[in-house]
Amino acid sequence: MLALAWEPIVDLALAEDLSSGDLTTEACIAPDARAVAHAVARGPMVACGADVFARVFAKIDPHVSFEAHVAEAAGVEWGARLWTVRGRARSLLMGERTALNFVQRMCGIATVAREYVSKLPQGSRTRITDTRKTTPGLRALERYAVRCGGAHNHRDNLGSAVLIKDNHVVAAGSIAAAIDRAREGSPHTTKIECEVDTLEQLDEAIAAGADSVLLDNMDTATIQEAVARARGRVVLEASGGVTLARVRELAETGVDAISVGALTHSAPAADIGLDFETK
Amino acid sequence: MLALAWEPIVDLALAEDLSSGDLTTEACIAPDARAVAHAVARGPMVACGADVFARVFAKIDPHVSFEAHVAEAAGVEWGARLWTVRGRARSLLMGERTALNFVQRMCGIATVAREYVSKLPQGSRTRITDTRKTTPGLRALERYAVRCGGAHNHRDNLGSAVLIKDNHVVAAGSIAAAIDRAREGSPHTTKIECEVDTLEQLDEAIAAGADSVLLDNMDTATIQEAVARARGRVVLEASGGVTLARVRELAETGVDAISVGALTHSAPAADIGLDFETK
Amino acid sequence: MLALAWEPIVDLALAEDLSSGDLTTEACIAPDARAVAHAVARGPMVACGADVFARVFAKIDPHVSFEAHVAEAAGVEWGARLWTVRGRARSLLMGERTALNFVQRMCGIATVAREYVSKLPQGSRTRITDTRKTTPGLRALERYAVRCGGAHNHRDNLGSAVLIKDNHVVAAGSIAAAIDRAREGSPHTTKIECEVDTLEQLDEAIAAGADSVLLDNMDTATIQEAVARARGRVVLEASGGVTLARVRELAETGVDAISVGALTHSAPAADIGLDFETK
Amino acid sequence: MLALAWEPIVDLALAEDLSSGDLTTEACIAPDARAVAHAVARGPMVACGADVFARVFAKIDPHVSFEAHVAEAAGVEWGARLWTVRGRARSLLMGERTALNFVQRMCGIATVAREYVSKLPQGSRTRITDTRKTTPGLRALERYAVRCGGAHNHRDNLGSAVLIKDNHVVAAGSIAAAIDRAREGSPHTTKIECEVDTLEQLDEAIAAGADSVLLDNMDTATIQEAVARARGRVVLEASGGVTLARVRELAETGVDAISVGALTHSAPAADIGLDFETK
Amino acid sequence: MLALAWEPIVDLALAEDLSSGDLTTEACIAPDARAVAHAVARGPMVACGADVFARVFAKIDPHVSFEAHVAEAAGVEWGARLWTVRGRARSLLMGERTALNFVQRMCGIATVAREYVSKLPQGSRTRITDTRKTTPGLRALERYAVRCGGAHNHRDNLGSAVLIKDNHVVAAGSIAAAIDRAREGSPHTTKIECEVDTLEQLDEAIAAGADSVLLDNMDTATIQEAVARARGRVVLEASGGVTLARVRELAETGVDAISVGALTHSAPAADIGLDFETK
């Protein structure tokens, strides 16, 4: 994960918390006191965000050293020691909250993603994917967390793939016209996905040369029929109202991808503590 | 809510989604097509974020006009129309996801906050407060959402109040020493709060002149006793392991504030749709 | 063309030229003197960049008004009046060079692009495309200029499509392995293009499911054979050593796209003057 | 060349290409794979931009090491190895295009500049200079490239010297009045140059105390006469319609400087490849 | 003093002075020449700003080394060597003015602050404090300088404490109403200070539960009376028209704090030279 894509949000977060200093730490902790702090999982979770955790402290103080105890994307149990930072006690205390705010969110998303993936039938080729329903400013980090959880990403942003929705179809006049316009207006390296509500629209999208089709809010039987009609010709994505409970039956239809907004917009924070050893 | 405190995160969010343009919209929607889009609640919620919603579209296109149908902080039912934007169809489609990503999070937090507040006994003077466990980059917006939900804010950042925790006490040698150092090192306009685990520590903090005391992870009976010992001399805050179910009994102890990290770190997004009228 | 994608480079350009003010204009021109300035083509060209031209002056002085005399992407002859700005004479003189530096480059690229497109046989479905060999900081503007010239864009950046090159193949072990890894690692909305040097590699790429294939530095006869083998199954792009003189013969092979780095890395500036009327 | 003057454009360029990551490289190249890459001249050129080349990779990955094989501003032949970077293969592949986009432009400008300088008569004291017709955002780098080519810079921006043009003269009432106002309004450390179209204007500018005079679009005979009138009293610059073919005859007039916009606005990119050794 | 709070102003200052390079130094000093430069006090002063001094040079050239000869906040005499930087002569010359502009201001403020503090009676518990009348962009540095001088800070900004002034009282209807609203609208960790002009207002503020009271422009006798009325119940701050000459008599009233805008808005720069040893 390339740091330049997420350093702006780290800078913004540090400015929020530290632009007026840390009154308590500056008053109570000697400048030369040193400490060690361990990030510890307070529940089972998928570990995610080591680089961000390390960078928060490094931005405060380049002399803080960092050590990881688990691999990125590893599943860990309650009590697992994830990462350790060592250095000036002031620097560790100043970065604690900001670092945790990042990784609790990232581990939370990775954990939810893995839960969804675990519901797929053994050997399934269906993907669980995220959406663009990410936290403002955190998209790169949240997409990374989704991958750590074993799920896949959807398009990154409005310029990285075409996704024709109902308003685009209405404006273009028809699904076929919208796909033609999109193909003409996009690089030849861009895939064109089209959202459909009915099997008739699916047929129209396939005929017009869509690369993939988003089946919006369809029941399982209809998705099954869509797979039968389309397989081998377009990639199919099921979307809308996906719950953990429904993942297995959706995947069993043979759909290629199931997109789940809740991976990013509603994942609860993972519980991680920072335990200090003072020396 | 002063825009200059949250414009950086709006800029960052727009850059994430739109820095490569919107391939679909530019291909399918005529530059001069106009549209109207209504933000609609897809469930009961507290309305929050009108200014941010409007600003996202205004940053894309200063000619988009905005209208609010409900007051900030109003509780609304399923189906309520919250806000309307009017202008170039391209501009509305380009801003849709970013605008919703902001307000779904803000309404989600405001809604959870109000739920906690609703558990307080009639006439209670106890506050529900947030913590610094906010989303990186969104602190100003999330604190605002907490207020819209009827809860209160805790300190904004490490420079706006003193909060002495166990590591500070250990480093200073005692609670009294930590409070003395903090008082000497801080402006006379700064309050000093001290976290305690026991009633003995509470007594020590009061004797040393703390302005407020955070009772960390105490059971209700101990908190009750703390209130009895302290009332009138310091502000008391209960913290740690607070659930909706426990709010009432905590408040009935007469504690001044109950802080809840989950208000911001784990509130699920509110479900809001953007319904387009094309003309 | 969404302004937020190119405002940073406008700000940077204005800072370069004006961060120490304009000694001459401030000394010689009265603050309230008004003027009109017309951008005039000093040769035949494709008009491109009206929004950028206007924005440069608006950043200096929001009261400068702007008028376009030709449509974006229109071909114009020597002497054509392109755009007019009106306002404080100081503001027009201060913005002159920066505004021209942008549009001379944009019109230059659009003009070269149109020249390449004009060499395509009548009715050809082959595209001329740009590459990522753009001027640092100006990618969005230069890609737009390419489109104004009637050519098409290639992928925007390293995250918007997969393009497997020789080093990737070597690292993955084979073309097939590289394509498999890329498919697994990318969103289902991402196209996979693979660069090949031989027809055998082309076959391998098609068999592995590439969406498009870049034929690197092949002679025309080989490209012809590639088209025969591949048509209907993958998109084919010819690349490397493309000159104006060779466009027609390449297009006649039926290749889908011809990419030309020179569109952006070596287009000479179009000659545009700014004629002042002082009043 | 001080890095802080050009780091903003390096950041902008990296954001353009890498803000969504590098899908291909992340999928195909193992995180710990290492590589060596050599920048090689694919034609004769003036080497220019080693610091920028190195910095692009260092911004992606501070552990990439850099080695230069030629001195800045050295002339090299086809096939010359210019610079080598060593480190993680991913980092080298991610930075390749951005690094080359910078140095191809810089070497291109340095090469053109040297070509102009080579046309000066043996022992000539005439300077070839650039203008403010630089690429937006790249002024510091392009001015440096001009110097590497052996040419000189003109004023950096509108605040670093006075250059009185026709509109300033009209507004001030006369050349003399414009020069007086400029002298009064500028630091005593600022030179005043005045653009003239005729020898009469030249006389007026000299009489008014101009430090240098720009002879705009004059034929060679007139320039010769201008030199005769002015030598020893002001610096003379010939400008407008300067081609390679005309440099010698212009220099032989004894004019002090010849400014050439084409050095920066239309220099074709130098052809530089990046050859990878994978290990 | 956390660097991230003041790096933006260092960047801005360097851009002001160096964004067009250093013509003199680049022309006259060989790139590999090395030098040593000593910051020397040209008068008695309080040393302040070592980190900022070092950082200015480090931003220009990370290989410049730094050494401090005196502790921060130490009082020094004429001729004292404060700090030494070693490295490339070019880097030292380029950073000289910017580094001195920072530390001359910081030492100047620290020196004035110490002068005020020195006027307090032996053993006094009264504080001298700054105000928000700081130089735009330099607040963090100037507040730090105040502390180095032995004085204290007032609230950092409009969000770090409540300070009710006359306009707020008028708008709220009364002092009591303003204090009630402020208490309700602020975190429980926020102190509420109220400005008063009369002893009656002081009584009202105390009764309403103010944490501290600012006595605005009162004569010494009135302040004495205020202290008598208030001691033990609120913190009292004297403000307005405070001169060095009046500090002692004000402190003898027993007031808790005396705020002095002149500490930051009008402190003359300390005289510091940078003496070069060239080797």
Added chain:
Amino acid sequence: MLALAWEPIVDLALAEDLSSGDLTTEACIAPDARAVAHAVARGPMVACGADVFARVFAKIDPHVSFEAHVAEAAGVEWGARLWTVRGRARSLLMGERTALNFVQRMCGIATVAREYVSKLPQGSRTRITDTRKTTPGLRALERYAVRCGGAHNHRDNLGSAVLIKDNHVVAAGSIAAAIDRAREGSPHTTKIECEVDTLEQLDEAIAAGADSVLLDNMDTATIQEAVARARGRVVLEASGGVTLARVRELAETGVDAISVGALTHSAPAADIGLDFETK
């Protein structure tokens, strides 16, 4: 004065004071309350900074209107009304301190500058100039204030003119060598000033073709002699230890410029109040 040169420092200053909101104003002032506020001189001064004053409020709230009662650079007496802002009471209260911090500094500098200028003999052609000893981040504003006071600017930054100092001379080997190198390395539009300590050095600098010479810390008789030797051939600047009392005698030597660091580094803030009318 072009706003883009000073908007960054306005943004920084507003962020310092308002990034956590304004607790007092938000609690006490109704959102729709309106007010009028008048900036009033609390002493004689030179008015300076109307644009900055207006911009601070406009950044907080674009609906605040602004009116100037005096011309920029006008001298005013105690009690003069300078500027008025009208709009939401909250916006005026939030901007008050930041706006005043700017203009008190600017008026202070303009006032001191005028005082120095007033000491020049009647009809003198000698200039009072500033130096680069400006407040970090405020250079453009402080140079403007110097001009409002009737004084002149020195070079803006290290790239806008050459100023050869002792270290440059030592490194180059001699004054003549330093001047030659500087001339070769600088644009022909750049003036070359050389600092000298003795009349012999002055002769050497003139002989080498310096455009101006800085006479460093010379006594008045020596300056007189320097003027006699140099007049008509170079511009002469007296520098070092200039006090108000010495201006007249220095100017009477006929020196062209007298530079005074104290104009910017030690000017006391002008006293300006903001008087509110609430309606």
